[in-house]
Amino acid sequence: MDDEARWTTARRLLHDDTLKPESRLAGLLLLLYAQWPAAISRLTVDHIEETGGAVRIRLGAVPVELPAPVAELAFHQVAVRRSHTVLGRTDSPWLFSGGQPGRPISAWAMGERLRKLGIRLAEARSTALSGSPPNCPAAVLARTLGIDITVAVTWQRAAAEDWAAYAAEVSRRTSSQPPIYEQEHRHETRRSPRGHYRSRPRFRTHLGHPSRGPRRRGLPLRAHSRRR
Structure with a gap:
């Protein structure tokens, strides 16, 4: 999955009301924030917070502010889970519940749900990580997305090399072009x-x-x- 395909899928999840809201939210967490199904399945309602009119999700040590369409889906899922907890009289904090009461959805089931959306898990996560800003420090990336620092360093270097290679390719193409015929009258x-x-x-x-x-x-x- 290249970056264009990733954004096309993300736009479909943002605007396709025929899909389940929890599936759309889970898919966006993978496509936009490089979250593995195992990490998504462990999220609780307390990971979503609203302060000062902004909705944030805590994937790592530093909360991430969600854009308006994603924030709407996240807040909707929190409201659904809390209402189910009250009606079922169970103390289930999980954002994505599983088949058993009080248990979260398994990583395998979450992965299958995302595959049904047409998302290739490993390719989507790799594209999301490679799309991170090349000047973003690896420590900030790790604390924000909740990934290991070694993984963040690897992808930060890869992103920087990709940008450097792209700039060199553009420079090479520009310098190799013959001058335009100019007519001096x-x-x-x-x-x-x-x-x-x-x-x-x-x-x-x-x-x-x-x-x-x-x-x-x-x-x-x-x-x-x-x-x-």
């Missing part, structure tokens, strides 16, 4: 055999040599070309 004054002065435009080629046209005066262009 420089008029030089020449005296005709009859004594009249005339001006003729002078063209400069990409090699820098002026092209003055046929050298044999008095002959039309076609005649000149036939004699050659």
